[in-house]
Amino acid sequence: MTLISYAQNFEDIRLWRALKQFENGFYIDVGANHPTYDSVTRTFYDLGWTGINVEPMQNFHDALCQQRPNDINLQCVASDHAGELTFYGIPGTGLSTADPATAKARIDLGMDVRPHTVEARTLTSICEQYVHDRPIHFLKIDVEGHEETVLRGMDFTRWRPWIMLIETPWTRDQTWEHLVTDAGYHPVLFDGLNTFYLAEEHLNLKGAFDLPPGNLDGFRLCHGHALSHPVADVDPDTQRQLAAALQRAEYAEAELRAMQKSRAWRAIQKLKKTLRRA
Template identity: 75%
Template sequence: MTFISYAQNFEDIRLWRALKNVENGFYIDIGANDPTQDSVTKAFYDRGWTGINVEPMPNYYNALCQQRPKDTNLQCVAGETADDLTFYGIAGTGLSTLDPALAQQHKDAGMDVRSQTVKSRTLASICEQHARNRPIHFLKIDVEGHEETVLRGMDFTQWRPWIILIETPWERDQTWETLVTGAGYHSILFDGINTYYLAEEHLALKPAFDIPPCNLDEFQFCRGHNFSHPVTDAENHLAAALQRAEHAEAQLRAMQNSRAWRALQKLKNVLVRG
């Protein structure tokens, strides 16, 4: 079956190459954002995987609840402590953050930044409640400058994701990296957006990351993906017209199956014969 990629930068293709032999796998997505657009986990969910999605923005959280009913969806942030925190939301983007300085930069750039109070939970407590003894096949962290506090709230001696991918700056100057490498993880790849880490007990998966995604991965981008042909207004109108036509056809079938329709057809046949 062709692999449909939804992720922003081939993340799901790289992960699938390493983990495609795992059945009913499990993931944790910190900063899940939209359940489909640019989602690292959507393709896995479609293949029977489940996981935990942590997302504080109400619109994305509600969409996750609707589209990912088999996942555990949490409207909170992952942090170092269990406190109420100020979260700076930027609707319709993946730029929402807990970092006030970063929020101010976005505000100065003309973005609509709105603050709200959100619950914080440690990643360790989330794992204790929802992961229990399950293996965590990958952990994805995309939290716009809040990476260190997420990592400080995790106990890597008890929960050992096989693969961790964390959004990192282009300069690769992340001060928190020792929290990961010191916990027995090896940095194996930087894809321009994320750094991938492998648990030392799963280094046998490293060859899956040695070459970039290619035709041998037998994948296609989802409709409207930034790397594929953009969806035009005409295509949107066509899709809407097809949907209306399918609805009208369904109504016609329902009418034809009704008693009144069958009675009318019998009367018509009698009149024709007469």
């Protein structure tokens, strides 16, 4: 089966390489944004995984509820305390932030920044309510300057994501990194956008991050990916029909992959082999 990558910088392929042997895995996506475009978790959802999506923007949260009915979709901001805080939305982008300094910098650049009040929750409280004892295979944090506050709201002694990927500046001067390393996580890769951290008890997965994604990973980019070639010289109606057909094919392929990974499917295949031998 062809693996489809939706993530901006092949994050999903790197994670899948490390975690593909685990069925029905679990993720937490803080700053989930759109359920498909540039999504790190869409591939995993299509393959039968589920998780928690934390997304304060109304339009993205609505889309997550519609397209990710098996996920837990929370319209809030992850922070170091519960309550309300000001969130600076930038419609039509993935650049919204709860960090006032980042918001001011984007206002200075002429962006359409719209402040509004949102609910804030700690990751600890979210895990207490929804995670319980299940393993968190990966935690993704993409919050545009709000990373330290998110990390301070997580009890890493109780919940231990196997892998964390956190958006980091190109200069790698993030002041919050000690919160991660002090909690027993090791940086294993900077991909230009994110730093990947492994829990010290899962350092056996490090080899999956040693090489960049390549042909042997058996993946292709989703239709319309920023790194793929656009369809040229095609009228709008044909483009829409093409996009709809590709979406149907991707859904069908994802459902088939999920079915083939199910215990019932494997049991049927095993029974068929037994009957053939008989």
